[in-house]
Amino acid sequence: MKNTFRDIKKASGEIVEFSSDKLRNSLKRTGADQQTINEIIVHVKAELYQGISTKEIYNRAFTLLKKKKSFFASKYKLKKAIYELGPTGFPFEKFVSAILNYSGYKTNVNKILKGKCISHEIDVIAHKGNETTIIECKFHSEQGLKCNVKIPLYINSRYRDVKQEWNANSKNGTLLSKGWLVTNTRFTADAIDYGVCSNLYLMSWDYPENDGLKDRIDRLGLYPITVSTLLSSKEKQFLLGRGLVLCRELLQNKYYLDHLGVSDIRKEKILNEISHLSVTDNH
Numbered sequence: 001m002k003n004t005f006r007d008i009k010k011a012s013g014e015i016v017e018f019s020s021d022k023l024r025n026s027l028k029r030t031g032a033d034q035q036t037i038n039e040i041i042v043h044v045k046a047e048l049y050q051g052i053s054t055k056e057i058y059n060r061a062f063t064l065l066k067k068k069k070s071f072f073a074s075k076y077k078l079k080k081a082i083y084e085l086g087p088t089g090f091p092f093e094k095f096v097s098a099i100l101n102y103s104g105y106k107t108n109v110n111k112i113l114k115g116k117c118i119s120h121e122i123d124v125i126a127h128k129g130n131e132t133t134i135i136e137c138k139f140h141s142e143q144g145l146k147c148n149v150k151i152p153l154y155i156n157s158r159y160r161d162v163k164q165e166w167n168a169n170s171k172n173g174t175l176l177s178k179g180w181l182v183t184n185t186r187f188t189a190d191a192i193d194y195g196v197c198s199n200l201y202l203m204s205w206d207y208p209e210n211d212g213l214k215d216r217i218d219r220l221g222l223y224p225i226t227v228s229t230l231l232s233s234k235e236k237q238f239l240l241g242r243g244l245v246l247c248r249e250l251l252q253n254k255y256y257l258d259h260l261g262v263s264d265i266r267k268e269k270i271l272n273e274i275s276h277l278s279v280t281d282n283h
Contacts, residue, residue, distance in 0.1 A: 011053075040061050105126040110122075123135055152198070159179030223246065224247070
């Protein structure tokens with residue numbers, strides 16, 4: 001039975017009914033136990049008021065999760081953590097590239113490819129077997145923004161131009177067969193319809209269903225370094241500036257914490273949190 005209660009305001013400005021089911025599902029993703037989830041929902045519902053923002057609800061649930069275990073809170077803040085990869089968008093491109101690497105692709109980031117008409121700078125080029133895919137990344141640093149149909153229209157024209165040139169050159173050794181558009185927010189209905197019709201693969205925060213960005217991150221344990229609740233903003237920027245985008249990359253490069261002057265006690269806590277965020281979900 002759907003449990004709805006009071007009107008809340010989303011980041012986009014849209015007014016919707018509060019759903020404890022949606023909050024429950026978000027909390028489940030963190031790996032928190034049922035008792036913890038139930039307690040948080042009771043606390044949040046007790047503090048609801050007409051027109052409360054989703055941001056306020058998120059902040060309350062985040063605080064309660066953090067009191068339990070920091071890595072629960074880290075997983076819960078995933079969406080916000082991806083916004084924190086900005087503002088340039090380049091770390092997001094590296095992040096998408098890393099997800100593809102761990103999905104069996106060999107990737108290159110920010111390469112110029114010649115098209116039939118003009119040359120194009122491509123965010124990510126991914127190879128698997130004898131097929132090549134080009135991926136364009138549309139990063140938004142603000143919540144509530146959506147990719148409208150103009151963006152996939154533009155990306156598809158670039159893909160088709162590059163595809164004609166790539167597949168005419170046997171030296172490439174692979175067939176360019178797919179074009180992707182990945183965003184950290186959402187697509188409008190028209191954009192999705194166009195993607196389906198034109199065979200341009202679209203991936204957003206929660207699209208395709210059960211295989212969107214959040215699903216792949218949870219499944220593969222590929223959390224961005226910005227999800228950490230123990231690293232400061234300055235420390236995160238230091239790590240991003242040195243090409244460390246994933247939590248698991250810090251486990252392989254622990255010496256960066258020494259460069260940051262992190263104490264042994266704090267280092268142990270950070271690495272414990274990070275190790276919990278680098279486990280593959282086998283559910």
